Amino acid sequence: MRSSSRSQIRAKIWLVPLTTKMKVKNIEISIGKIQLLCQKYHIHKLALFGSVLRDDFNHNSDIDILVEFNPEHIPGFIKLHQIQEGISQLFGGRKIDLVTQKFLNYQIKDKILAEMEVYYVAKR
Numbered sequence: 001m002r003s004s005s006r007s008q009i010r011a012k013i014w015l016v017p018l019t020t021k022m023k024v025k026n027i028e029i030s031i032g033k034i035q036l037l038c039q040k041y042h043i044h045k046l047a048l049f050g051s052v053l054r055d056d057f058n059h060n061s062d063i064d065i066l067v068e069f070n071p072e073h074i075p076g077f078i079k080l081h082q083i084q085e086g087i088s089q090l091f092g093g094r095k096i097d098l099v100t101q102k103f104l105n106y107q108i109k110d111k112i113l114a115e116m117e118v119y120y121v122a123k124r
Contacts, residue, residue: 022079027052027063029119033090038120041083044072049116050097057087063087069100 017020038046050064051057065087084098104112
């Protein structure tokens with residue numbers, strides 16, 4: 001029964017070719033590779049926010065990423081670090097600040113949620 005529910009969940013996720021790319025400021029993003037990473041680590045939603053979306057982004061800037069995990073697959077600290085490293089590789093080795101909505105600074109949470117750009121959502 002468990003493998004059946006997994007295949008049902010996978011069937012609901014939208015897919016694009018691995019070669020589909022889009023550009024955010026000066027960074028090229030492989031949407032297909034982001035999808036695979038999100039599926040591997042049970043990420044329900046992935047969004048970019050912060051300087052990567054603004055004109056003040058430069059070669060020294062880190063990339064701020066907001067993720068929402070499937071409730072039944074919340075990662076521990078070690079897995080979270082692996083996810084951060086995997087995302088960093090997709091962005092050419094840049095430093096990644098990975099955060100969940102629960103841990104957003106309450107003083108800037110509303111601004112982040114209003115300005116973020118979502119790049120992956122798994123359908124429920």
